[in-house]
Amino acid sequence: MKLSLDYMKDHHNLIQKTPNITPKIIVLHYTAGGTIESNFRYFNNLYLENQRATLKKQSSLNVSAHFLVDRDGTVYQLVDPELFARHTIGLNYCAIGIENIGSKSQPLTDKQVEANVELVKYLAKKYPIEYLIGHSEYGVFRNSKLWKETDSKYFTGKEDPGSDFMKKVRAKVIDLKLKSQP
Numbered sequence: 001m002k003l004s005l006d007y008m009k010d011h012h013n014l015i016q017k018t019p020n021i022t023p024k025i026i027v028l029h030y031t032a033g034g035t036i037e038s039n040f041r042y043f044n045n046l047y048l049e050n051q052r053a054t055l056k057k058q059s060s061l062n063v064s065a066h067f068l069v070d071r072d073g074t075v076y077q078l079v080d081p082e083l084f085a086r087h088t089i090g091l092n093y094c095a096i097g098i099e100n101i102g103s104k105s106q107p108l109t110d111k112q113v114e115a116n117v118e119l120v121k122y123l124a125k126k127y128p129i130e131y132l133i134g135h136s137e138y139g140v141f142r143n144s145k146l147w148k149e150t151d152s153k154y155f156t157g158k159e160d161p162g163s164d165f166m167k168k169v170r171a172k173v174i175d176l177k178l179k180s181q182p
């Protein structure tokens with residue numbers, strides 16, 4: 001909890017007693033490989049691995065997500081959606097992260113599309129969700145009122161989860177009228 005609170009203070013200028021968030025954005029990701037088991041083990045570490053030097057320079061808090069979706073569409077909850085998870089620079093304080101097992105060379109499956117659609121619908125009913133974005137799209141928020149990153153140089157280019165996946169998910173949740181940019 002202390003690492004999350006420190007991250008929120010250092011990167012979002014938010015001083016809180018608990019690492020609670022009010023979710024407004026859902027960010028879809030892919031894991032860039034691995035299995036459900038290896039990714040669960042990875043996300044279940046409190047501290048970031050040493051190989052991720054750019055991220056580690058900012059905080060030793062490990063990256064995480066609220067949900068992990070296996071290739072067969074099975075959804076696992078890792079973190080309560082109302083708690084902070086480190087998955088999208090500048091937006092962690094208001095974003096729910098959904099990681100999908102897959103990569104550019106291991107495209108996400110139709111079952112993952114369906115699982116993400118159902119999860120987005122569920123979360124949009126439960127929380128005041130206004131936006132649905134892919135991790136690769138988060139940069140458009142940089143000059144918006146939603147962006148809270150104290151280090152202007154802390155930004156990484158992303159390609160996940162892929163534009164095809166985002167098109168498929170968005171087409172099935174169009175009735176929710178979720179925005180993709182501020």
